[in-house]
Amino acid sequence: MTGAIIAILIIAFLAGIEGVTDEWEFQQPIVACTLVGLAVGQPLSGVTLGATLQLVTLGWMNIGAAVAPDPALAAVVAAWWVSGPAHLPVAAGVILALPLAWVGQVLTRLLRHLIVPLVAQADQAAAVGDLHRITRLHLYSAALQGLRVMLPTAVLLLIPASVLRQGYQWLPTSVHGGLRVAASMLAVVSFAIVINMMATKQVWPFFFLGFALATDQHLSLIALGMIGVALALIYVSIQPTGRGPQPPTGGQSGDTTEDELDRELDDL
Amino acid sequence: MPTKTPQTLTLGDQLKIFGRSGLEQAAWNYPRLQNLGFCYIMIPAIERLYADKADRQAAATRHLASFNTMPYMQSLITGVTLSLEEQHARGDAVSAADINAMKVGMMGSLAGVADPVWWGTWRPILSAFAASLALSGFGIVGPLVFFIAWNLVRLGFRWWAQRWGYQQGLHVIDYLGSGILQKLTLGASIVGMFVMGALVPRWVRVQLQFSWTTSTHTDYTLQKVLNQLMPGLIPLVLTLGCVWLLRHHVKPSWLLGGVLVISLVGYALGLLN
Numbered sequence: 001m002t003g004a005i006i007a008i009l010i011i012a013f014l015a016g017i018e019g020v021t022d023e024w025e026f027q028q029p030i031v032a033c034t035l036v037g038l039a040v041g042q043p044l045s046g047v048t049l050g051a052t053l054q055l056v057t058l059g060w061m062n063i064g065a066a067v068a069p070d071p072a073l074a075a076v077v078a079a080w081w082v083s084g085p086a087h088l089p090v091a092a093g094v095i096l097a098l099p100l101a102w103v104g105q106v107l108t109r110l111l112r113h114l115i116v117p118l119v120a121q122a123d124q125a126a127a128v129g130d131l132h133r134i135t136r137l138h139l140y141s142a143a144l145q146g147l148r149v150m151l152p153t154a155v156l157l158l159i160p161a162s163v164l165r166q167g168y169q170w171l172p173t174s175v176h177g178g179l180r181v182a183a184s185m186l187a188v189v190s191f192a193i194v195i196n197m198m199a200t201k202q203v204w205p206f207f208f209l210g211f212a213l214a215t216d217q218h219l220s221l222i223a224l225g226m227i228g229v230a231l232a233l234i235y236v237s238i239q240p241t242g243r244g245p246q247p248p249t250g251g252q253s254g255d256t257t258e259d260e261l262d263r264e265l266d267d268l
Numbered sequence: 269m270p271t272k273t274p275q276t277l278t279l280g281d282q283l284k285i286f287g288r289s290g291l292e293q294a295a296w297n298y299p300r301l302q303n304l305g306f307c308y309i310m311i312p313a314i315e316r317l318y319a320d321k322a323d324r325q326a327a328a329t330r331h332l333a334s335f336n337t338m339p340y341m342q343s344l345i346t347g348v349t350l351s352l353e354e355q356h357a358r359g360d361a362v363s364a365a366d367i368n369a370m371k372v373g374m375m376g377s378l379a380g381v382a383d384p385v386w387w388g389t390w391r392p393i394l395s396a397f398a399a400s401l402a403l404s405g406f407g408i409v410g411p412l413v414f415f416i417a418w419n420l421v422r423l424g425f426r427w428w429a430q431r432w433g434y435q436q437g438l439h440v441i442d443y444l445g446s447g448i449l450q451k452l453t454l455g456a457s458i459v460g461m462f463v464m465g466a467l468v469p470r471w472v473r474v475q476l477q478f479s480w481t482t483s484t485h486t487d488y489t490l491q492k493v494l495n496q497l498m499p500g501l502i503p504l505v506l507t508l509g510c511v512w513l514l515r516h517h518v519k520p521s522w523l524l525g526g527v528l529v530i531s532l533v534g535y536a537l538g539l540l541n
Contacts, residue, residue, distance in 0.1 A: 198388050225397070
């Protein structure tokens with residue numbers, strides 16, 4: 001078990017870095033839960049939790065300066081509770097992941113403030129031309145991001161499996177059923193977040209097209225994806241850009257181009 | 269300045285910079301956002317291009333200015349910055365202020381286009397597809413598909429964008445102004461909306477538990493009636509309701525809490541199963 005715990009702490013560290021850098025995506029439940037499942041020798045339950053939780057979290061995104069709920073801590077700890085010795089059901093793992101994601105969000109915000117003195121040190125390093133120190137400071141901050149998730153994970157791993165198990169069994173069976181219903185319904189919120197981000201009058205019809213076609217169970221997801229991409233290509237190629245003809249002169253100055261880009265931004 | 273030997277970035281420098289770009293957001297801070305990350309990425313270039321200590325200080329300080337963009341688009345901005353820094357180091361007519369202006373000009377508009385494409389379309393679609401694979405019996409193939417596809421596309425894009433930006437320099441802005449980004453965003457929104465529409469009936473399960481008996485039919489359940497009208501009607505209504513609430517500035521966490529309460533109460537009352 002010691003090996004498994006060390007592996008989980010390493011996964012938590014990676015997920016912590018990724019929760020902020022958003023590159024390799026170790027923080028996504030479908031990756032993090034699977035890795036934890038593998039670490040404790042229960043890959044299948046890890047994958048099942050990861051995939052279920054993924055549908056719930058797929059709309060959480062860090063855009064601009066906003067911080068979304070953080071799936072990193074949630075995915076790692078929930079996977080331990082589901083695949084580890086506590087063996088909680090997947091639905092309970094999905095629900096317990098929600099408060100954990102909120103904790104992760106608070107910690108992310110906090111660290112974005114706490115890291116300021118470190119950035120101030122980078123200013124000093126730049127002022128004396130010490131480039132190696134800037135590199136080191138940046139790597140330290142990456143490590144802090146990893147610890148941001150690893151340390152809370154270590155604390156939560158201390159909760160004995162029997163306590164979790166008993167706590168779950170203490171709940172009335174109607175709550176068990178309710179959690180199961182919630183776990184399969186919560187994905188609507190993520191879908192709504194994504195839709196809300198992209199919806200304009202122009203693209204709403206495509207949402208309903210997708211819905212109507214998907215109710216035919218014969219169409220696979222890949223077929224649906226193909227239809228979606230084909231529709232997009234057709235629409236984009238026949239649709240005039242909608243804001244009058246392009247200016248005929250090719251070589252514009254940087255200013256007008258930037259204005260144009262800004263206008264596109266406003267449309268979003 | 270003009271007396272210096274002209275330096276250009278080697279392929280090795282570019283690869284180092286590419287490698288560093290994967291940690292861009294690690295030092296995310298308020299209020300200067302990704303500033304340290306950008307400077308960290310530029311360090312191999314600063315080392316190569318500026319031998320003089322004063323020049324190194326100026327360059328490092330310049331790239332510690334506030335910066336924030338969608339992380340993968342940073343590769344494109346980095347590429348253009350590399351090209352401009354090279355010209356600046358050679359003593360061409362590119363000032364430090366020009367470099368800063370280009371970064372600020374590109375970061376906002378590129379993020380505005382790239383956020384919906386990467387976070388709003390590609391990640392939800394790929395991860396939903398992977399989750400579907402995992403839940404329909406393919407097990408670990410799902411996570412593998414997600415991890416490999418995501419990172420191949422990401423790394424490929426980052427490398428291509430950095431190279432292209434470096435080769436084209438400021439010409440990149442002309443290309444981007446030609447309406448291509450607008451088309452890309454529109455196309456991505458269409459695919460995204462279409463696939464979200466498809467996911468609603470497939471992956472939101474709500475089973476109503478109403479049943480009643482009439483004089484002619486027995487065992488008439490509301491779910492059966494709804495399934496005949498249109499399967500997935502309740503998930504559709506729920507989704508549209510959530511979108512409406514989000515548009516009225518209800519926070520997602522409240523929606524999650526609300527769905528949880530509805531599920532618990534609905535199940536306890538025997539309305540949902």
